[in-house]
Amino acid sequence: MTLTLFGCFFLFLLLGLPVAFSTGLAALVVVLNYPIVQERLLITKTFGGMDSFTLMAIPFFVLAGEVMSRSGLTQRIVDLAIALVGHFRAGLAYVTVISNVMMAGVSGSASADCAATGSILIPAMKEQGYKPEFAALMVAFSAMMAPLIPPSIFLIIYGSMSGVSIGRLFLAGIIPGLLVGFSLLILAFILTRFTSFKVETVKFSGQRLKESAMKAGFALVMPFVIIGGIRFGIFTPTEAGIVAVVYALFYGFVIERSLNLKNLRELTMSAALSSANIMMIVGFSAVFGTILALGRFEQQITSVLFSITTEPLLVVTILIIVLTLIGGLMDEVSTAVLFVPTLAAIGVQMGFDPVQFGVVMVLAIMMGAVMPPVGTLLFIGVSIARIPLSRILVLVWVFLIPLLLVNLLIAFVPFFTTYLPSFM
Amino acid sequence: MQEQSEIVEAPENPTLLERIGEAVIVPLMLAIIAIGFASVCLRYVFNGHYALFWSEEVIRYAFIWLFWLAAPILVWRRAMFTVDLFTNMLPKPIQRVIAILLDLAVIVLMGTFVYYGWLMARVNAPQLSSALSLSLFWIYLAIPVGAALIIFATIARMLRDVRNGAQEAGR
Amino acid sequence: QAETTLTLGDIYAADHSNTLADKRFAELVAERTNGEVKIEVYGDATLGNERELAESVVSGSVDIAPSGMSGIGRFFPELQVLELPYLYKDLDHMQRVAAVIAPDVQEAFQAQGVRNLGFLYLGPRSIASKKAINTIEDMDGLRIRVPESPLYIGFAKALNAVPTPIPFPEVYSAIETGVADATEGEPATLSTTKWYETTKSVSLTKHIWHFRFIPVNSAKFDALPKEQQDVLVNAAAEAQAYQASLVNDFNDKALDEMKKAGVTIIETQGLDKFAARLATFQDEFAASLGDKAVALLAKVRSVQ
Ligand code: NA
Ligand code: NA
Numbered sequence: 001m002t003l004t005l006f007g008c009f010f011l012f013l014l015l016g017l018p019v020a021f022s023t024g025l026a027a028l029v030v031v032l033n034y035p036i037v038q039e040r041l042l043i044t045k046t047f048g049g050m051d052s053f054t055l056m057a058i059p060f061f062v063l064a065g066e067v068m069s070r071s072g073l074t075q076r077i078v079d080l081a082i083a084l085v086g087h088f089r090a091g092l093a094y095v096t097v098i099s100n101v102m103m104a105g106v107s108g109s110a111s112a113d114c115a116a117t118g119s120i121l122i123p124a125m126k127e128q129g130y131k132p133e134f135a136a137l138m139v140a141f142s143a144m145m146a147p148l149i150p151p152s153i154f155l156i157i158y159g160s161m162s163g164v165s166i167g168r169l170f171l172a173g174i175i176p177g178l179l180v181g182f183s184l185l186i187l188a189f190i191l192t193r194f195t196s197f198k199v200e201t202v203k204f205s206g207q208r209l210k211e212s213a214m215k216a217g218f219a220l221v222m223p224f225v226i227i228g229g230i231r232f233g234i235f236t237p238t239e240a241g242i243v244a245v246v247y248a249l250f251y252g253f254v255i256e257r258s259l260n261l262k263n264l265r266e267l268t269m270s271a272a273l274s275s276a277n278i279m280m281i282v283g284f285s286a287v288f289g290t291i292l293a294l295g296r297f298e299q300q301i302t303s304v305l306f307s308i309t310t311e312p313l314l315v316v317t318i319l320i321i322v323l324t325l326i327g328g329l330m331d332e333v334s335t336a337v338l339f340v341p342t343l344a345a346i347g348v349q350m351g352f353d354p355v356q357f358g359v360v361m362v363l364a365i366m367m368g369a370v371m372p373p374v375g376t377l378l379f380i381g382v383s384i385a386r387i388p389l390s391r392i393l394v395l396v397w398v399f400l401i402p403l404l405l406v407n408l409l410i411a412f413v414p415f416f417t418t419y420l421p422s423f424m
Numbered sequence: 425m426q427e428q429s430e431i432v433e434a435p436e437n438p439t440l441l442e443r444i445g446e447a448v449i450v451p452l453m454l455a456i457i458a459i460g461f462a463s464v465c466l467r468y469v470f471n472g473h474y475a476l477f478w479s480e481e482v483i484r485y486a487f488i489w490l491f492w493l494a495a496p497i498l499v500w501r502r503a504m505f506t507v508d509l510f511t512n513m514l515p516k517p518i519q520r521v522i523a524i525l526l527d528l529a530v531i532v533l534m535g536t537f538v539y540y541g542w543l544m545a546r547v548n549a550p551q552l553s554s555a556l557s558l559s560l561f562w563i564y565l566a567i568p569v570g571a572a573l574i575i576f577a578t579i580a581r582m583l584r585d586v587r588n589g590a591q592e593a594g595r
Numbered sequence: 596q597a598e599t600t601l602t603l604g605d606i607y608a609a610d611h612s613n614t615l616a617d618k619r620f621a622e623l624v625a626e627r628t629n630g631e632v633k634i635e636v637y638g639d640a641t642l643g644n645e646r647e648l649a650e651s652v653v654s655g656s657v658d659i660a661p662s663g664m665s666g667i668g669r670f671f672p673e674l675q676v677l678e679l680p681y682l683y684k685d686l687d688h689m690q691r692v693a694a695v696i697a698p699d700v701q702e703a704f705q706a707q708g709v710r711n712l713g714f715l716y717l718g719p720r721s722i723a724s725k726k727a728i729n730t731i732e733d734m735d736g737l738r739i740r741v742p743e744s745p746l747y748i749g750f751a752k753a754l755n756a757v758p759t760p761i762p763f764p765e766v767y768s769a770i771e772t773g774v775a776d777a778t779e780g781e782p783a784t785l786s787t788t789k790w791y792e793t794t795k796s797v798s799l800t801k802h803i804w805h806f807r808f809i810p811v812n813s814a815k816f817d818a819l820p821k822e823q824q825d826v827l828v829n830a831a832a833e834a835q836a837y838q839a840s841l842v843n844d845f846n847d848k849a850l851d852e853m854k855k856a857g858v859t860i861i862e863t864q865g866l867d868k869f870a871a872r873l874a875t876f877q878d879e880f881a882a883s884l885g886d887k888a889v890a891l892l893a894k895v896r897s898v899q
Contacts, residue, residue, distance in 0.1 A: 016511040017526045018504035020495075025533050036602065039536060041656035043544040043567060046537075048647045050488050053480050053762050059453070059487065060460075159764065167768035233773030235464050236765050242460035268450045276494035277505055283491070293641035294602070331505050374507050467759070477748045480760055547654045550707065551646075551669045554744040555760075 001037075002295040005030050005288065010329070019334050020277075023285035036294055042287050049286025049337075050279055053238055054160040058108070058278060060241025061151045063271035064248040065107030068219060070267055071252035071259055074116045076216040077102045083209040086202035090192035092125050093138055097184045100142035102216070104149035104177060105223030108156070109274075110369060114143035114377050118384040126385065133392045134191065136381035137399050140370055141184055143377055144403065147366045148177030151226055151244065153278070154362045156237070157336045162344035164354045166237040167230045169362075171420040172355045176363060176410045183402035191398070218255050222247055231423075278333050285337045298342050302349065312350040316357075316411045319343065320364040320404070327368010331376060335365050356410070356417040363407045370403070372396055441577070445497050449490055456486050478555040485553070485563045492570025499530075500577040523585075530578050534571040541567035599823075600633045601658040601815065604642035604651070611783060612845050613661060613715050613807065614638045616838035620809075623830035632823055634659070653707050655812045661715055663807040665742065671703045673888040678805040679877045680750050681870035682895060686842055689716055689804050692898045699891060700808065709810040712831035715838050717781050718804030719846075721797060723790050724777030725770070727861045728798035731868045740766050740778040746880060750802065753876040754869065766790060782849035791858045797850075798861040800869065809835075 008026035013019060024042070031037050081098040085091055096117065103113045118139040125135035147154040150170035159166035225247055226240045235243060252259035292298070305315060327335055340361070347357035369377045372393055382389050410416045438446070463479035498504045511519055545564035553560060603621065607614045614636070621634035642648060642657055645666030651657035653670060660666070664678045676682075677696070683689045693714040704711050722728055724737065734754040741747035743760040751758035759775045769775050771793040778790050779802070791797055809831055816824060854860055863869075881892040 012526075012529075013507050014510045015522055015526060016506060016508040017529065018499075018506045020504060021530050021533060024537075025529055028533055028536060036600075038654075038656040039540045040544055040547075040654040041651060043537070043540050043564075044647050044650050044654065044656065045643065047488070047544075047564060047567060048643060050491060051484055053484050054764065056483055056487050059490075060457070063453075063457075163764045165764055165768045167765065167772070230768075231772060233769065233771075234468075236761060236769060236774060238762075239460065239464050242457060242464060245457050246461050265446070265450050268453050269446050272449045272453050272490055272494050273498055273503065276491040277498055277503070279487075279491045280495050280498075281505065290642055293637055331507065333505065373509055475757065475759070477743065477758055477760055480743060480762075544650075544654060548650060550671075551650065552672055554665070554669075554742070555748075557672070557745070 001030060001034050002292060002297050002300070004033065005291055005295075013330060019331055020280040020284045023281065023288060023334060023338075027284070027287045027291065030291055037287075037291055041290060045287035045290055046283045050283040052160050054156060054166060055279070055282065057151070057156050057166070057238040057241040058153050059271055059275035060238070060245050061108035061153065061156075062112070062275050063268065064151075064222075064241065064244035065109060065112050066267050066271050066274075067245070067248035067252050067259070068106050068222070069112070069116045070263060071248070071256045073106065073216075073219045073251075074099075074103070074120060076212070076219060078117065078120050080209075080212040080216040082202060083205070083212045087204040090188060091202060092121065092128060092130065093134075093188035093192055094185060096121050096125070096138045097142050097181050097188065100139075100145050101149065101178070101181050102220060104145040106219060107146055108151040108153045110143045110146040110366065111376050111380055113146045114140055114380045115384070117143070118381060122381070122384045132385040132387045133382075133395050136378075136385035136387065137370075137392055137395055138184070138188065139384070140375075140377035140381035141399050141403065142181070144363075144366055144370060145177045145180050147362060148173040148180060148359065150174065150223070151237075151241065152362075154332070154336060154366060155358070157282070157333070158340055158344075158358045158362050159237075161337065161340040162354070162358065164344065164358050168355045168421040169358050170227065170230065170237065171423075172359045172417040173362075174420055175416045176359055176406065179406045179409065179416065180363075180403065183406050187399065187402050218251055222251075281331075281333045282337050285334055288338050289341050292342065298345055301342060302346060305346070312352065313412055315346070315350055316352070316360065317408065319346070320360070320367075320407055320411065323361070323364040324367040324371055324400075324404075327365060327375075328371035329374055330368070331374065332365055332369050335368055336362075339365075353414055353418055355421055356414050359417045360407060360411045363403075363410070367400070367403060367407070370396070370400065439500070441500065441580075442497055445493055449493055452486055452490050456483050456490075459483060481553055481555040485558075488563060489566045492566040493573070495570055496573035496577040499574050500581055502581070520589075524582070527578050527582050531575050534574045534578070537571035538568045538575070541571055598631045599819065600635060601811075602635050602637065602642070603659040603661075604637045604640075604648045604657045605661050606640040606645050606648070607638060608787065609638055611638075612838050612841040613717075615841065616715060616834040617661065619837050620830050620834035623833055624826055627826045627830065628823055632819070632826070649810070652709055652810050652812050655708075655814060657812075658815045659712070659809065659811045661807050661809045663717070663805055664746075665744070667704075667709070667808055667810050670707050673884050673891055674700065674703060675744075675746055675884060676877075676881045676888045676892045677895065678746055678803060679880060679892070680802045680873045681866075682877070683718075683804045686716060686718075686804070686839065688898070689718075689806075690839060692895050693806065695898050696891065696894060699894070704808075704810060705813070708813045710813050710816050712809040712811050712827060713835040715807040715809065715835065716804070716842050717807060719799075719801035720779050720781050720803040720805075721785070721799045721801055722777050722779045723770075723785050723794040723797045725794050725796070726776065727796050727859065728777075728800060728863050729861060730864050731872065733798075738774075738776045740769065740775040745883075749876055749880060750873065753873050767793060770794060782846040782853075786849035786852050791853050791856065795857070796859040796861060797853060798863045800863045801866060802869065 005026050008029045009022050012022035012025050031039055078099050081095040085094040085098055099117050107113050122135045122139055126132050155169040155173055156166055159169050226244055229235050230240050343361050369375050459479050460483055463476045467475045545561050548564050549559050549561035551560040603617055605614055605617050617636050621636050624632050624634050645662045648660035649662050649666035652660045664675055668674050700711050734756045737756040738759045739751050739756045740761045741751050741758050748758045761769045766778050881888045
């Protein structure tokens with residue numbers, strides 16, 4: 001039953017059926033072949049999968065991010081990053097990382113960040129003589145901080161599927177997110193040693209830094225409003241999404257004065273469609289959980305896993321690698337929705353801190369977004385850089401190394417994920 | 425060779441269906457935000473005396489309707505998350521055949537959802553929501569309605585593709 | 596080899612009294628039908644939450660699914676009066692009530708094509724709060740997390756507390772950070788959720804005892820031969836008695852565990868005042884649900 005389910009799902013997916021329908025149709029095939037699962041259950045679970053207040057944070061954070069970007073936030077952030085690190089050799093590579101750190105604090109979506117910062121920075125880097133594949137990968141990998149640094153759609157999905165507190169996951173993601181950024185800075189430093197580009201040094205200027213910081217300031221308050229509001233008990237994570245939207249609208253209409261009602265209509269519609277896109281996958285694949293339970297999938301997986309090893313650190317290493325490879329074949333939302341309940345149960349069995357384990361798994365799942373051949377962020381990066389995917393297929397492995405190392409580090413050392421939540 | 429990014433671009437000439445969808449979806453989403461924000465604020469004025477106990481439920485159910493009304497538009501625009509990397513490597517005629525088969529599969533799947541969705545809406549009619557004691561029939565109705573609209577959008581898109589194909593052939 | 600396999604879904608972890616009853620039920624059925632009827636137990640909400648499970652039993656996609664007011668009770672609004680605060684004296688009283696109202700429950704269930712195999716007991720629910728609840732006055736302005744239903748909202752309001760609905764997984768952080776000051780639940784829930792870590796005190800307000808029913812899909816039940824139906828009914832009755840025998844011990848154990856973890860357990864004084872304050876609410880609430888509910892409440896109150 002489990003095999004039929006996954007077999008059909010991958011078949012439909014690779015034939016080009018939308019992800020949501022691939023999950024729905026695979027479940028229907030199981031329904032038609034195994035009397036233990038019925039059509040009515042499809043409806044009950046599809047409804048139940050979407051019926052979650054915590055998941056409703058997704059449309060809010062998507063809208064908040066889009067409103068901020070359209071208000072001109074991305075350019076402000078890039079300007080500030082240039083003022084901060086633009087004067088270094090290979091400054092634009094560092095600017096990419098720093099911009100994405102700041103974007104990650106405002107937006108919950110990696111692909112939105114990738115598109116937003118990429119559309120400004122990839123052309124700029126190409127202009128200065130960076131190799132386009134380097135520019136595309138730098139942006140794609142920097143966007144990986146979005147799902148770790150709160151707000152984060154994937155931490156919300158993980159929390160709602162596993163019952164782990166989203167407030168705690170948000171705090172736990174901050175240091176790993178910064179570690180990803182730091183590892184990318186080092187990688188950029190090393191890789192650009194052997195590259196030549198136009199020397200167009202931006203002189204460091206305190207005045208310029210001050211001005212751009214003032215301009216970006218109102219936007220950069222937002223992450224502190226979100227985290228502070230959750231931390232000091234003013235609102236729950238879903239409500240934080242609502243507050244973020246209201247703050248973003250205030251920013252766009254009152255502070256930047258760059259939005260009008262037509263923009264508001266377009267942005268609202270776009271956010272509604274983007275979140276429906278995610279929630280349709282969540283809804284249709286909710287029945288997978290029940291089918292897997294009826295097929296005793298968790299027991300099967302754990303018995304296979306534990307027959308290889310019962311050493312928690314080895315188990316988590318295997319899981320990270322397997323998830324990354326799976327991620328190369330499918331999109332991250334369905335990887336998360338399909339496997340999180342099982343993964344969370346394994347984590348508890350192995351005695352991991354549920355919050356730490358959650359962050360490690362989310363990073364592993366997100367690595368699928370930069371894993372060829374099917375990597376959402378890679379697609380966005382290369383399409384902005386206007387190069388074929390084949391051109392990044394070598395360099396991407398170099399970029400994957402620091403990411404893998406960071407993930408192993410946070411998996412092996414609880415400190416990075418448990419330190420901040422301990423202040424709640 | 426692309427997965428859709430999360431930002432769904434609006435077309436230059438939206439169809440009537442899209443415009444109607446937008447006319448429902450946008451006010452609904454803005455209303456949800458207003459209710460949610462009011463709920464957070466009311467908790468902190470007058471010692472929480474006027475706090476809304478039903479806001480969570482209304483937000484959840486409004487979003488369920490919103491998602492099912494947005495899905496047909498995604499289908500019409502071919503904007504749902506899709507992995508078409510592998511099929512794009514096949515010859516064009518085979519791609520077309522696969523596309524038609526997949527559209528038929530979607531119609532079958534959504535047909536199931538219309539039939540059983542309606543059935544479950546009726547099964548759940550006596551089931552009342554916790555906060556507002558609203559019959560869940562009205563919420564479950566989103567599934568058969570949304571699924572029917574998806575079928576409609578799929579057929580309309582197939583017809584459009586056939587017409588465009590004929591035009592290309594005529595040239 | 597089993598000829599009939601029935602699926603049973605529940606939401607509790609393997610060591611909860613309800614899940615133990617589910618397993619005992621399955622064992623008894625297997626034993627007494629010589630393995631001809633096999634009941635597969637899926638706990639931990641793996642087949643769905645209480646609401647989804649109830650819907651699944653009614654529609655026939657799960658065969659048996661114990662649940663209470665947040666589950667099967669949603670289909671029978673009048674049964675909600677059975678969960679009113681300060682309605683039962685203790686577990687023994689509750690068991691006597693169960694015997695009296697069993698036909699009413701059976702009659703109500705028939706309308707949705709389900710059959711009640713028995714009752715499970717949960718309670719008494721008490722309050723975990725940062726500030727100790729010594730008397731009824733301590734409830735004034737207390738921001739308490741309650742399930743999002745009129746019964747619990749009304750309960751909190753009647754005591755001048757501020758009901759604050761928060762999703763279950765967020766309760767711990769919400770209290771830790773101060774979105775809410777208090778939460779409530781039966782001892783086992785208070786203990787396993789570790790909510791007490793954030794409140795440091797648990798006050799024994801003992802406000803709500805409630806039933807869970809054991810609904811089976813009627814079509815599935817009726818399709819079984821008469822002897823097997825009898826086995827199911829008798830096995831459920833034994834599982835019911837078994838679960839009842841566990842409740843008080845499990846409650847003491849849960850309270851002991853919390854005490855060991857450094858929690859102050861407070862014997863709230865003047866519970867009769869709480870009950871008196873909620874008596875009007877009981878009547879109003881039943882009236883709002885209609886005549887059937889009023890009659891059912893009267894029947895419950897008539898049980899000594
Ligand atoms: Na983020
Ligand atoms: Na992927």
